[in-house]
Amino acid sequence: EAPPRLFFAYVSFAPPGREGDALIRQAADRLRALGLYADAAALLDHQVSKRLRGLERSRVAADLAEMQLQAKSPDAALRSLRSTRIAGLDTETNARRRLIEATALARLGKNEAAAALLEAAASPSERALRAAIHWEARRWSAAADDYAFLFAATPADSEAALRAATAFLLAGDRAGYRDFANSAAEQLSGTREGDLIKSMGDVDRDAFLSTFMDKYHALYADKAAR
Incomplete structure (x- = not known):
């Protein structure tokens, strides 16, 4: 298997726009398939913080937060979700983000807050x-x-x-x-x-x-x- 550092070359060489974003997502998916969740999250974090804007940024942030949960970083998952809240998201994306946030809260032992979110x-x-x-x-x-x-x-x-x-x-x-x-x-x-x-x-x-x-x-x- 290719070492993780090769996947990070995608960040440096990925062209701007949708084509480059797709390349980064493919690299992150590959790292995820290898069980390298923290490395995959690092790629998506770069995409969310540096390349994306608006609704798409909030959608991809849900993928990032999910990856951070798999990397056993619920605090990071909460930060990713809360820093990308935006009005106008579709119902499905909002529901997914809510579920991931509640999962992160529960893993941090904040059961009251998690249950309230899922009221x-x-x-x-x-x-x-x-x-x-x-x-x-x-x-x-x-x-x-x-x-x-x-x-x-x-x-x-x-x-x-x-x-x-x-x-x-x-x-x-x-x-x-x-x-x-x-x-x-x-x-x-x-x-x-x-x-x-x-x-x-x-x-x-x-x-x-x-x-x-x-x-x-x-x-x-x-x-x-x-």
Whole structure:
């Protein structure tokens, strides 16, 4: 494979305008494919800070921020997004930038800010991130609602179903659990997850906390090992 320094020659020799920008993007994509995320981000950062303006700059900044997340630099990702905010972006680009910003905030441990950013989450990817944030923060009622939504949208997502059922019980919402479990267990009939969801309501909260999570982790550890 070509060493990273050769890709940086694209910056020096790339002509101005769209053709040069396309060459830089190709070089960044190649570095990304090699797993050299920090190097790829450096190319895109040059493009965002030196070559692009307006709407295109904000769009490419989303690519840059995503690359910086892959390079484990959430602080840099936030700076890239916040320094390129602009009115007039299309809905899809705005949603993508919002998701990346919320991810960066969550990785920095700023769960409150991340959840607030996703308060009006509409897309499944935004809802999934918000659900994970609520789960991590032990906001069980909010996590239950989000995971139940995700399972309704994708009935094959058995992990979302398990997390929804778990969160309902941890929130102390046994009525919510029963309504959800009746539907989810039927859709997951014949699976280990379906059987587990049906059995969860048979124990009190303390017993649930001490035994169910062990079963939950064992189930997904077994799947990961396959």
